[in-house]
Amino acid sequence: MREILSRLLATGGRLRSAVSRDESDGDQLATDGGATVKTTRRDSLRNSLPVEWELIESAPFWLPPVLFAGFFVYGAIAWNFLLSLTDYNGLGGAQYESFDLSMYSRLLNDGAFWQAAQNTVVLLVVFTVLCLALGLLVAILIDQQIRFENTFRTIYLLPMSLSFVVTATMWAWVYNARNGVLNQFLRLFNLEGAIVGLLRPTGVNAEVIQWLSWNTTALAAVIFALIWQFSGYAMVVFLAGLRAIPTEHYEAARVDGASTVRLYARVIIPQLRASAVSASVVLMVFALKAFDFIYALRGSQPGANMDILATMMYRVAFDSLQWAYGSAVAIVLFALALLVIGPYLYSEYQRGEL
């Protein structure tokens, strides 16, 4: 049944395109008939070009900006790779004399690198999954034909309009051990002692929870704050996906007597796959860029349990002036980003979405 339907649709599309091609041919004939020699001469000139006329015609618009951005994006990445093969460090300009992979072999033997890489991957995965889950939940709540929908949505998205530096400043106060909101809130319910007993790292004597410096909580604290900031983004994407689902799907499931939970689990959420994929790609890239947040929170030396590749790269290159080594860390980060976006862009290309 479905096969027949799709075949019918395909034929329809082919018919339609054939018709429109006829129409456009007709138009062209009409203008050719109406216009004089000028057009024909221009046409013959166009036909003799080695490339399409449209390519030449459009080049003044896209080529300068693409060269400008391309120099800064791809030129700089290639340059960065070249630098990672040298052993450039210290003050002064780079020397491009000998090239080898020594910086990469140094990475493999660097404990700090593996720690930062592990933190990066944990941050990436946990942040993205939880952000998607919370964003989906909020989007479903907002999609219940509520009043003041715009107000709710605007407030939920507000943290995303703030700078990482601003949110880091605010969360430093929230997580403050002595007077911060979080610990005061836990004290209200007499929970602080229990959590201290549960999470306090061995060898630490504190009686209050030091969210940002304990190795048991530091990364989780960063992830939680980032979820606070970016779940609004996931909400917006899922809301657009929910609005694109035809209402008949809801009604059909209702007629079948499905409960709300079953309706969403079986009918609605499976249709949000595309939204989830595109949201998770963007969120993962945000997570790779979380440098600003951690830097504003703890400076360029956030400690082993909060260090990610982005902060490590900045510290190695701009604090210790080990430029080549920093470039090698940057290339690893770039490779991670490629692992995320490569398959995504390829699948978008395959589906003709680009």
Next chain:
Amino acid sequence: MSIRDGGFIDELRSTENSRIGLYALLLAGIAFYLFPVETAVMTMFKTESAFARTLPFAPPGTDGFTLDALTTAWNTLRPGLINSLLMAIPATIVSALLGSMTAYGLTTISWRGQVGVVVLIIAGIFIPYQAVLVPLAQFWFQVLPGLLNGFVNTVFGFITGGNWQYPSRNGYVQLLQLSITHAAYGIPICTLLFRSYYQSISDEMIEAARLDGASAFSIYRNIILPLSLPMFAVTLIYQFTQVYNDLLFALVLVNEPASQVATQRLAALTGGVVQSFNTTMAGAIVAALPTLLVYIMFGEQFAKGVAGE
């Protein structure tokens, strides 16, 4: 009959209860998303002793109220705010204009192979900026000054006597370099936003103009640009917040204290040795003010920009 009525009322009551539950959840959401901002606002009006004594989210009492923290933060951040605006506004406008032109050349005019350029541009959105930092510093602080010094002193040597130096340490030069850098990295996302918009513009009008002999430029100038105005609002607003909020590029490219941007100054305030939370919270609110105002006035456009990414 009466049974059925009871069932109806029960159903009504249960939906009513679930509506109340729904709104309770939505209000809890507001509390969750706003409490860090709310505590910041409350804390910035408190004295040193008051913010240690009171609950962070409670308003300051009459004895614990002060504007000193706000004044200090404002004085610390004001030069940074001006620098941020000087740097971010031109960068935003340039990115949006170039993004619109690129999207036009790659969408409305179609040619074989353009998808390759589009892929490169979209991938450019997702680049972690760490991968370009060292070359950026090299380019702006070593290569470009070297080239310009050589050029100017060779061509205009009879004036400069070979002593001209590119003013790398001039604060405004550094801001200009930062602005140009942001403009370049903004092009990919602006192009994507405009491209999805141009894909939705119907071909008929453009086809008709083309058959009338309109050039690519006049189609852009007379049809596409006027139609793009709402999308310009979205792009300018989204891109302005992105550029204004950035810290990383400023850290690398601006080292003259006088030309530091707002995020740099706030990071210095937060990371300082003495942590007075009333001052840092006031700093956070002051630094957030431009984007907050833009967001409150143009929230709808911001949401569209976000969704476009």
